[in-house]
Amino acid sequence: PLVLGIESSCDETGVGIVRGNTLLTNAVSSSMEEHVRFGGVIPEIASRAHLDAFVPTLRQALEEAGVTLDDVDAIAVTSGPGLAGALMVGVCAAKALAVATGKPLYAINHLVAHVGVGVLDGGELPENLGALLVSGGHTEILRVGSLTSDVELLGSTIDDAAGEAYDKVARILGLGYPGGPAIDKLAREGNPKAIRFPRGLTQPKYMGSAEAPGPHRYDWSFSGLKTAVARCVEQYEAAGQEPPVADIAASFQEAVVDVITSKAVLACTEHGITNLLLGGGVAANSRLRELTAERCAAAGISLRVPPIRLCTDNGAMVAALGAQVVMAGGQPSGVEFTPDPSQPVTSIHLPAA
Ligand code: ATP
Ligand code: MG
Numbered sequence: 234p235l236v237l238g239i240e241s242s243c244d245e246t247g248v249g250i251v252r253g254n255t256l257l258t259n260a261v262s263s264s265m266e267e268h269v270r271f272g273g274v275i276p277e278i279a280s281r282a283h284l285d286a287f288v289p290t291l292r293q294a295l296e297e298a299g300v301t302l303d304d305v306d307a308i309a310v311t312s313g314p315g316l317a318g319a320l321m322v323g324v325c326a327a328k329a330l331a332v333a334t335g336k337p338l339y340a341i342n343h344l345v346a347h348v349g350v351g352v353l354d355g356g357e358l359p360e361n362l363g364a365l366l367v368s369g370g371h372t373e374i375l376r377v378g379s380l381t382s383d384v385e386l387l388g389s390t391i392d393d394a395a396g397e398a399y400d401k402v403a404r405i406l407g408l409g410y411p412g413g414p415a416i417d418k419l420a421r422e423g424n425p426k427a428i429r430f431p432r433g434l435t436q437p438k439y440m441g442s443a444e445a446p447g448p449h450r451y452d453w454s455f456s457g458l459k460t461a462v463a464r465c466v467e468q469y470e471a472a473g474q475e476p477p478v479a480d481i482a483a484s485f486q487e488a489v490v491d492v493i494t495s496k497a498v499l500a501c502t503e504h505g506i507t508n509l510l511l512g513g514g515v516a517a518n519s520r521l522r523e524l525t526a527e528r529c530a531a532a533g534i535s536l537r538v539p540p541i542r543l544c545t546d547n548g549a550m551v552a553a554l555g556a557q558v559v560m561a562g563g564q565p566s567g568v569e570f571t572p573d574p575s576q577p578v579t580s581i582h583l584p585a586a
């Protein structure tokens with residue numbers, strides 16, 4: 234089926250078009266620049282930006298794909314999780330399009346779409362799949378029994394998401410916003426072993442056993458790490474010294490990436506999962522890509538990492554999961570549903586009201 238996907242959960246306005254598992258186009262407009270001076274995404278500004286960007290982005294997508302709205306078989310839209318006001322713009326636009334064209338509308342989970350996008354690069358996802366989702370708002374390890382009907386949350390962060398930790402640490406180091414790319418770049422000039430920052434929830438007392446897994450066995454915590462970085466910088470400043478920012482960035486990044494990959498591989502191994510998909514905006518991180526590949530290879534897990542443009546928020550991922558739902562015979566969502574800012578990852582697409 235030809236599916237048009239709409240994304241507006243945060244600061245990217247995305248319209249993507251797929252035919253089955255084939256990507257036709259992926260138009261994205263970001264309001265990131267407007268948030269830079271505030272050091273974080275301002276919801277009201279993001280919503281207004283979606284309103285401005287939606288029609289031009291839709292036109293661009295249709296033009297690039299060489300199709301018209303008439304050709305489209307179904308419309309898919311992110312219904313959550315995300316910023317309430319931002320979601321409302323995309324959902325409202327999608328409902329209007331569905332009413333005007335009479336096409337069926339599917340309300341899609343943004344997080345599962347970060348996984349579903351994998352079909353656009355390498356085709357059908359393997360069975361026995363795990364997904365490591367690392368983004369600005371989430372850090373989760375999932376068992377994906379079926380992309381359209383069976384997603385289980387194995388572990389997640391109990392406080393900050395990994396991307397959030399990057400953004401906060403970048404602020405502490407004076408690197409600006411967004412922090413991920415800046416730290417990634419600076420870390421290349423630093424020594425990742427210079428400072429041993431804490432790896433949250435990896436002490437035996439948190440880990441339970443494989444037979445009786447504790448609540449934290451596959452969970453992460455990044456707020457202690459952020460505090461440790463702040464203390465470290467304070468100590469240098471108190472001593473009247475310049476903090477070695479490159480070494481701190483590299484050591485922080487090593488701590489994040491070490492604990493993310495070790496727990497993801499542990500969860501896969503203990504669940505007999507032999508295929509892993511890495512997704513979400515932080516999957517753009519060079520060291521995360523490298524260490525995940527290394528540790529998966531060592532554990533006999535085959536890894537799939539979509540190209541960066543498909544890892545960061547976009548409409549093609551929504552279209553891709555929408556097409557999977559359509560092909561699996563899933564029911565359209567109608568036009569009565571409301572966006573759910575905290576839609577759980579187990580709710581893959583919303584049924585009709
Ligand atoms: P969610 O998907 O949880 O709703 P989101 O959609 O806001 O959150 P994404 O757009 O998927 O998140 O990812 C954005 C995050 O990725 C930001 O926190 C940013 O700092 C981080 N990021 C981007 N590039 C890199 C990089 N090279 N290294 C580390 N982090 C990065
Ligand atoms: Mg974003």
Ligand code: FE
Pocket residue numbers: 343347368369513514545546
């Ligand atoms: Fe996202």
